[in-house]
Amino acid sequence: xxxxxxxxxxxxxxxxxxxxxxxxxxxxxxxxxxxxxxxxxxxxxxxxxxxxxxxxxxxxxxxxxxxxxxxxxxxxxxxxxxxxxxxxxxxxxxxxxxxxxxxxxxxxxxxxxxxxxxxxxxxxxxxxxxxxxxxxxxxxxxxxxxxxxxxxxxxxxxxxxxxxxxxxxxxxxxxxxxxxxxxxxxxxxxxxxxxxxxxxxxxxxxxxxxxxxxxxxxxxxxxxxxxxxxxxxxxxxxxxxxxxxxxxxxxxxxxxxxxxxxxxxxxxxxxxxxxxxxxxxxxxxxxxxxxxxxxxxxxxxxxxxxxxxxxxxxxxxxxxxxxxxxxxxxxxxxxxxxxxxxxxxxxxxxxxxxxxxxxxxxxxxxxxxxxxxxxxxxxxxxxxxxxxxxxxxxxxxxxxxxxxxxxxxxxxxxxxxxxxxxxxxxxxxxxxxxxxxxxxxxxxxxxxxxxxxxxxxxxxxxxxxxxxxxxxxxxxxxxxxxxxxxxxxxxxxxxxxxxxxxxxxxxxxxxxxxxxxxxxxxxxxxxxxxxxxxxxxxxxxxxxxxxxxxxxxxxxxxxxxxxxxxxxxxxxxxxxxxxxxxxxxxxxxxxxxxxxxxx
Amino acid sequence: xxxxxxxxxxxxxxxxxxxxxxxxxxxxxxxxxxxxxxxxxxxxxxxxxxxxxxxxxxxxxxxxxxxxxxxxxxxxxxxxxxxxxxxxxxxxxxxxxxxxxxxxxxxxxxxxxxxxxxxxxxxxxxxxxxxxxxxxxxxxxxxxxxxxxxxxxxxxxxxxxxxxxxxxxxxxxxxxxxxxxxxxxxxxxxxxxxxxxxxxxxxxxxxxxxxxxxxxxxxxxxxxxxxxxxxxxxxxxxxxxxxxxxxxxxxxxxxxxxxxxxxxxxxxxxxxxxxxxxxxxxx
Numbered sequence: 001x002x003x004x005x006x007x008x009x010x011x012x013x014x015x016x017x018x019x020x021x022x023x024x025x026x027x028x029x030x031x032x033x034x035x036x037x038x039x040x041x042x043x044x045x046x047x048x049x050x051x052x053x054x055x056x057x058x059x060x061x062x063x064x065x066x067x068x069x070x071x072x073x074x075x076x077x078x079x080x081x082x083x084x085x086x087x088x089x090x091x092x093x094x095x096x097x098x099x100x101x102x103x104x105x106x107x108x109x110x111x112x113x114x115x116x117x118x119x120x121x122x123x124x125x126x127x128x129x130x131x132x133x134x135x136x137x138x139x140x141x142x143x144x145x146x147x148x149x150x151x152x153x154x155x156x157x158x159x160x161x162x163x164x165x166x167x168x169x170x171x172x173x174x175x176x177x178x179x180x181x182x183x184x185x186x187x188x189x190x191x192x193x194x195x196x197x198x199x200x201x202x203x204x205x206x207x208x209x210x211x212x213x214x215x216x217x218x219x220x221x222x223x224x225x226x227x228x229x230x231x232x233x234x235x236x237x238x239x240x241x242x243x244x245x246x247x248x249x250x251x252x253x254x255x256x257x258x259x260x261x262x263x264x265x266x267x268x269x270x271x272x273x274x275x276x277x278x279x280x281x282x283x284x285x286x287x288x289x290x291x292x293x294x295x296x297x298x299x300x301x302x303x304x305x306x307x308x309x310x311x312x313x314x315x316x317x318x319x320x321x322x323x324x325x326x327x328x329x330x331x332x333x334x335x336x337x338x339x340x341x342x343x344x345x346x347x348x349x350x351x352x353x354x355x356x357x358x359x360x361x362x363x364x365x366x367x368x369x370x371x372x373x374x375x376x377x378x379x380x381x382x383x384x385x386x387x388x389x390x391x392x393x394x395x396x397x398x399x400x401x402x403x404x405x406x407x408x409x410x411x412x413x414x415x416x417x418x419x420x421x422x423x424x425x426x427x428x429x430x431x432x433x434x435x436x437x438x439x440x441x442x443x444x445x446x447x448x449x450x451x452x453x454x455x456x457x458x459x460x461x462x463x464x465x466x467x468x469x470x471x472x473x474x475x476x477x478x479x480x481x482x483x484x485x486x487x488x489x490x491x492x493x494x495x496x497x498x499x500x501x502x503x504x505x506x507x508x509x510x511x512x513x514x515x516x517x518x519x520x521x522x523x524x525x526x527x528x529x530x531x532x533x534x535x536x537x538x539x540x541x542x543x544x545x546x547x548x549x550x551x552x553x554x555x556x557x558x559x560x561x562x563x564x565x566x567x568x569x570x571x572x573x574x575x576x577x578x579x580x581x582x583x584x585x586x587x588x589x590x591x592x593x594x595x596x597x598x599x
Numbered sequence: 600x601x602x603x604x605x606x607x608x609x610x611x612x613x614x615x616x617x618x619x620x621x622x623x624x625x626x627x628x629x630x631x632x633x634x635x636x637x638x639x640x641x642x643x644x645x646x647x648x649x650x651x652x653x654x655x656x657x658x659x660x661x662x663x664x665x666x667x668x669x670x671x672x673x674x675x676x677x678x679x680x681x682x683x684x685x686x687x688x689x690x691x692x693x694x695x696x697x698x699x700x701x702x703x704x705x706x707x708x709x710x711x712x713x714x715x716x717x718x719x720x721x722x723x724x725x726x727x728x729x730x731x732x733x734x735x736x737x738x739x740x741x742x743x744x745x746x747x748x749x750x751x752x753x754x755x756x757x758x759x760x761x762x763x764x765x766x767x768x769x770x771x772x773x774x775x776x777x778x779x780x781x782x783x784x785x786x787x788x789x790x791x792x793x794x795x796x797x798x799x800x801x802x803x804x805x806x807x808x809x810x811x812x813x814x815x816x817x818x819x820x821x822x823x824x825x826x827x828x829x830x831x832x833x834x835x836x837x838x839x840x841x842x843x844x845x846x847x848x849x850x851x852x853x854x855x856x857x858x859x860x861x862x863x864x865x866x867x868x869x870x871x872x873x874x875x876x877x878x879x880x881x882x
Binding site: 025199200201215217241252254256259261262266268284382385390397412415432433434436437439442443444450 | 609658664876
């Protein structure tokens, strides 16, 4: 089975990011799945950028430990990544720029000479490297040129043709001097590709959130740029005129969330997006949305904190903060997709849940999920679009419905009972502007018609009413964690949430190769949890291993709080880097030897 | 035609003699005179004695958090730009806690009307000094006198991009009605700063004080000249308070410039379903 990793590295500010996406698209258009990952410092120029693409015949969302093709645009790339090379790996570099004395398979491409011959700018080194890489992997150079042409379409024919020369030069260099080293990993016509003709989208998790929002008919997205959530704003801002939505880049995150609350009150589906620091600023208003029962979707893409932390790296450190965000007691829902497919589904679901239960819904991501591209089959997206139904719950936006109630030549407007006590906790919501009525959404405690109250009984009634929404949600919409593998048969049971899904699935595969059975309980519906249903999964005599990208084991703590279950084994990583399947396997070997010693 | 009863909710709980009474009546009168009714107007209230008007005024309303009424109002306006939207706020609320929102709302020329109750104190929390309090003002939070110089609401909003800035005095309800009406009718960001005595906690800026220090701008005043307006607004630093429209300029508002709102409101338009134009970007 074809499964390899290509990595390109160089100085920040020299186009590594765009180059990586072009490579990913070349691979998906040749029929493969991809998952990629970028490493970059929090600055625009200088520093080291690395972009790796994991290409596979199967649907993946993890990284390999070995690098098969390492493209070094500077010496630092080689030094930083040589530890991941094996004896089959190919190293692409320019001998005129630096020497490699180690015994590795060298592909020498004269970047410097080509640039000077063709009068190119330093940034075009990437283009040469792409041509050389596609040549080396037996890929389709015409497809590569097509993608580059699409990218430069707005800049005109001259720019496209100028760039083409550099692709060709890199490609020719390989064909001329290294034809014996060509590995046909990207060969379109090679066999064993059942899905070769299936179109795929190359999306980041942020793209997937943006797409899910469009599918769900989100009409207002407000945000303040913050890594790693910013590209949701830039995506939607780029599309807004075409799709008829409005994006607002407000002055701060407080304004961001309050803009969305205002728009949602007025009847449009609204969302905000941020990372930990911006989320902290929003927290007061999450409580406000909670008590006013105004639907809101909040995209929280985590990065390592505290405070400014490590802005361009990954962590799952804000889970408990999200779950308990907001002063006072009010219901909210927290969801955490594990990959792009789940991001599209759960994002669109989040808008329905927000409307149905009239509360804030937080969709959790992190840098690993938000900024990595993963291929998603076009058919999957199309099928999801067909099956998705916008459910606005008890919103009354049908003017005719209200007009009928109001047809008796009534002069005086009535106070609509916005917070009417109901059995399921959910009250009807009226779009402001509907004739014949008025009401206020009140951040103070209030009675059924929205007026302020400080009386004991109405307070209790409203607290209980809001709490009943959670009960209704748990019985109607809560989804159990997905179990991968055979829970009955396996002694080892992994437990994780959100973006670590693909990594744990890969660890399971590696264990299967070693003839070790494992099961994996993966949580998407994070909070509230249905204790009675969940607890059964944790009753068995198994080695439950908690896997999280943070240092506290926050989901473990949440599970303990809700069910009383405590994890004895944990694999926690908090150095800003994603977990790898190999690290999990190492942890398992330790546990396994304990088990063996015991028996 | 609606009447004052249609707009009247609970009986106000303001102190007898409070400037809020005059402002409350002025807002209702302005709405009536503009032909609006409780179903056709949106109001967002801040937190404070002024914000408590939420229970006394019938409308589609949000009683917001302290300082956050302006971004809520902007959100409502973007969602339904055909609806008049008011933000009814206090000076601590709008110039203190929500100061950043005010500045940027001016820049955006959002078509909302901000009605500020400017009484120099925090009434609801029993009289601490507000950002508009004059330097040296003694209060519970500044027992030896406030060290900061006051905010100049007029100069701040004019220079930040507001296209309608007016000032009135709560003791002159007729004039306040006309200022609020003009503010709502103005297309773009409008601010009406209303000088208002707090009879309980502010013993300096009383009715007598204002009657002595306010004056109405005369007919010859050129409200559309930016430099004149800035100059005029600086008079309040000398405790001279001009009443009237200090500055007004025609300029397209935020929602005017959103081409996606040309044909319909955001809340009223049909769902977008041509998803292929988005998915094809990623292939």
